[in-house]
Amino acid sequence: MFNRAIVRIPGDDYAQGLTSSAHLGSPDITLFKKQHKAYIDALINAGMETDILEPLNGYPDACFVEDTAVIFTEAAVLCNPGAASRNAEKDAMEPVLTQYKKLEHIEAPGTIDGGDVLQIGRHFFIGISERTNRTGAEQLASIVKGYGYTADLISVGEGLHFKSGVNQVAENTLLVSPEFKDIPQLQQYRLLITPPEESYCANCLFLGTTLLVPKGFPRTLSLLEALGNKIVLLDMSETRKMDGGLTCLSLRFSQ
Ligand code: CIR
Numbered sequence: 001m002f003n004r005a006i007v008r009i010p011g012d013d014y015a016q017g018l019t020s021s022a023h024l025g026s027p028d029i030t031l032f033k034k035q036h037k038a039y040i041d042a043l044i045n046a047g048m049e050t051d052i053l054e055p056l057n058g059y060p061d062a063c064f065v066e067d068t069a070v071i072f073t074e075a076a077v078l079c080n081p082g083a084a085s086r087n088a089e090k091d092a093m094e095p096v097l098t099q100y101k102k103l104e105h106i107e108a109p110g111t112i113d114g115g116d117v118l119q120i121g122r123h124f125f126i127g128i129s130e131r132t133n134r135t136g137a138e139q140l141a142s143i144v145k146g147y148g149y150t151a152d153l154i155s156v157g158e159g160l161h162f163k164s165g166v167n168q169v170a171e172n173t174l175l176v177s178p179e180f181k182d183i184p185q186l187q188q189y190r191l192l193i194t195p196p197e198e199s200y201c202a203n204c205l206f207l208g209t210t211l212l213v214p215k216g217f218p219r220t221l222s223l224l225e226a227l228g229n230k231i232v233l234l235d236m237s238e239t240r241k242m243d244g245g246l247t248c249l250s251l252r253f254s255q
Pocket of ligand 1: 161245248
């Protein structure tokens with residue numbers, strides 16, 4: 001599956017980033033840096049060669065590197081992130097990605113956040129959301145089809161990104177929050193559904209033999225334990241306060 005990851009250390013301005021979760025309180029940057037370090041350790045322990053980038057001054061959301069690119073075997077697609085305050089994060093990622101992959105680009109007026117894109121085998125699900133517009137989604141679908149992949153465009157509805165609610169957790173198995181469970185294109189997979197009060201836990205990160213899972217969601221955890229993968233629990237409290245999750249904090253690919 002994946003053997004490389006890219007992460008970015010959070011900056012001291014992290015609390016100035018975008019969030020719709022102000023009701024959870026302002027993030028504690030010292031605690032977040034500790035939790036972020038535990039996340040990097042989990043990637044490394046799972047066998048991922050990990051590039052650790054420095055904080056990006058003036059871009060408080062830049063640690064959510066997933067939104068800047070979509071990477072697959074043959075190429076990396078540099079996204080055109082949909083939030084104006086984050087758009088230039090892609091420019092800082094470009095030189096990093098060129099070390100590893102041929103680059104493709106999403107062009108304005110198309111916008112894409114990588115958090116809306118889920119690859120499963122030779123197929124891509126591309127969410128249309130408040131960050132990813134139809135033009136951007138169609139550009140990405142056309143790019144991946146050029147490499148022999150298939151793609152479906154799916155409306156995300158409420159919630160930030162497609163992967164806020166749908167993620168792979170094992171071969172042929174997806175973990176979904178209840179709002180996503182009836183999407184027709186997902187019915188070909190085995191679906192595990194989080195209880196409504198644990199929908200945040202739908203954002204798990206599957207690394208082949210290891211599954212990273214947010215701490216504090218016991219009912220979803222029992223569903224996942226039954227799959228038999230090694231589970232690593234991580235405290236995501238300070239990531240969640242800024243609408244992020246496990247997938248958002250890294251780009252993963254094989255090299
Ligand atoms: C944002 O609103 O853009 C950030 N505060 C959170 C981004 C989370 N990224 C992701 O789900 N891929």
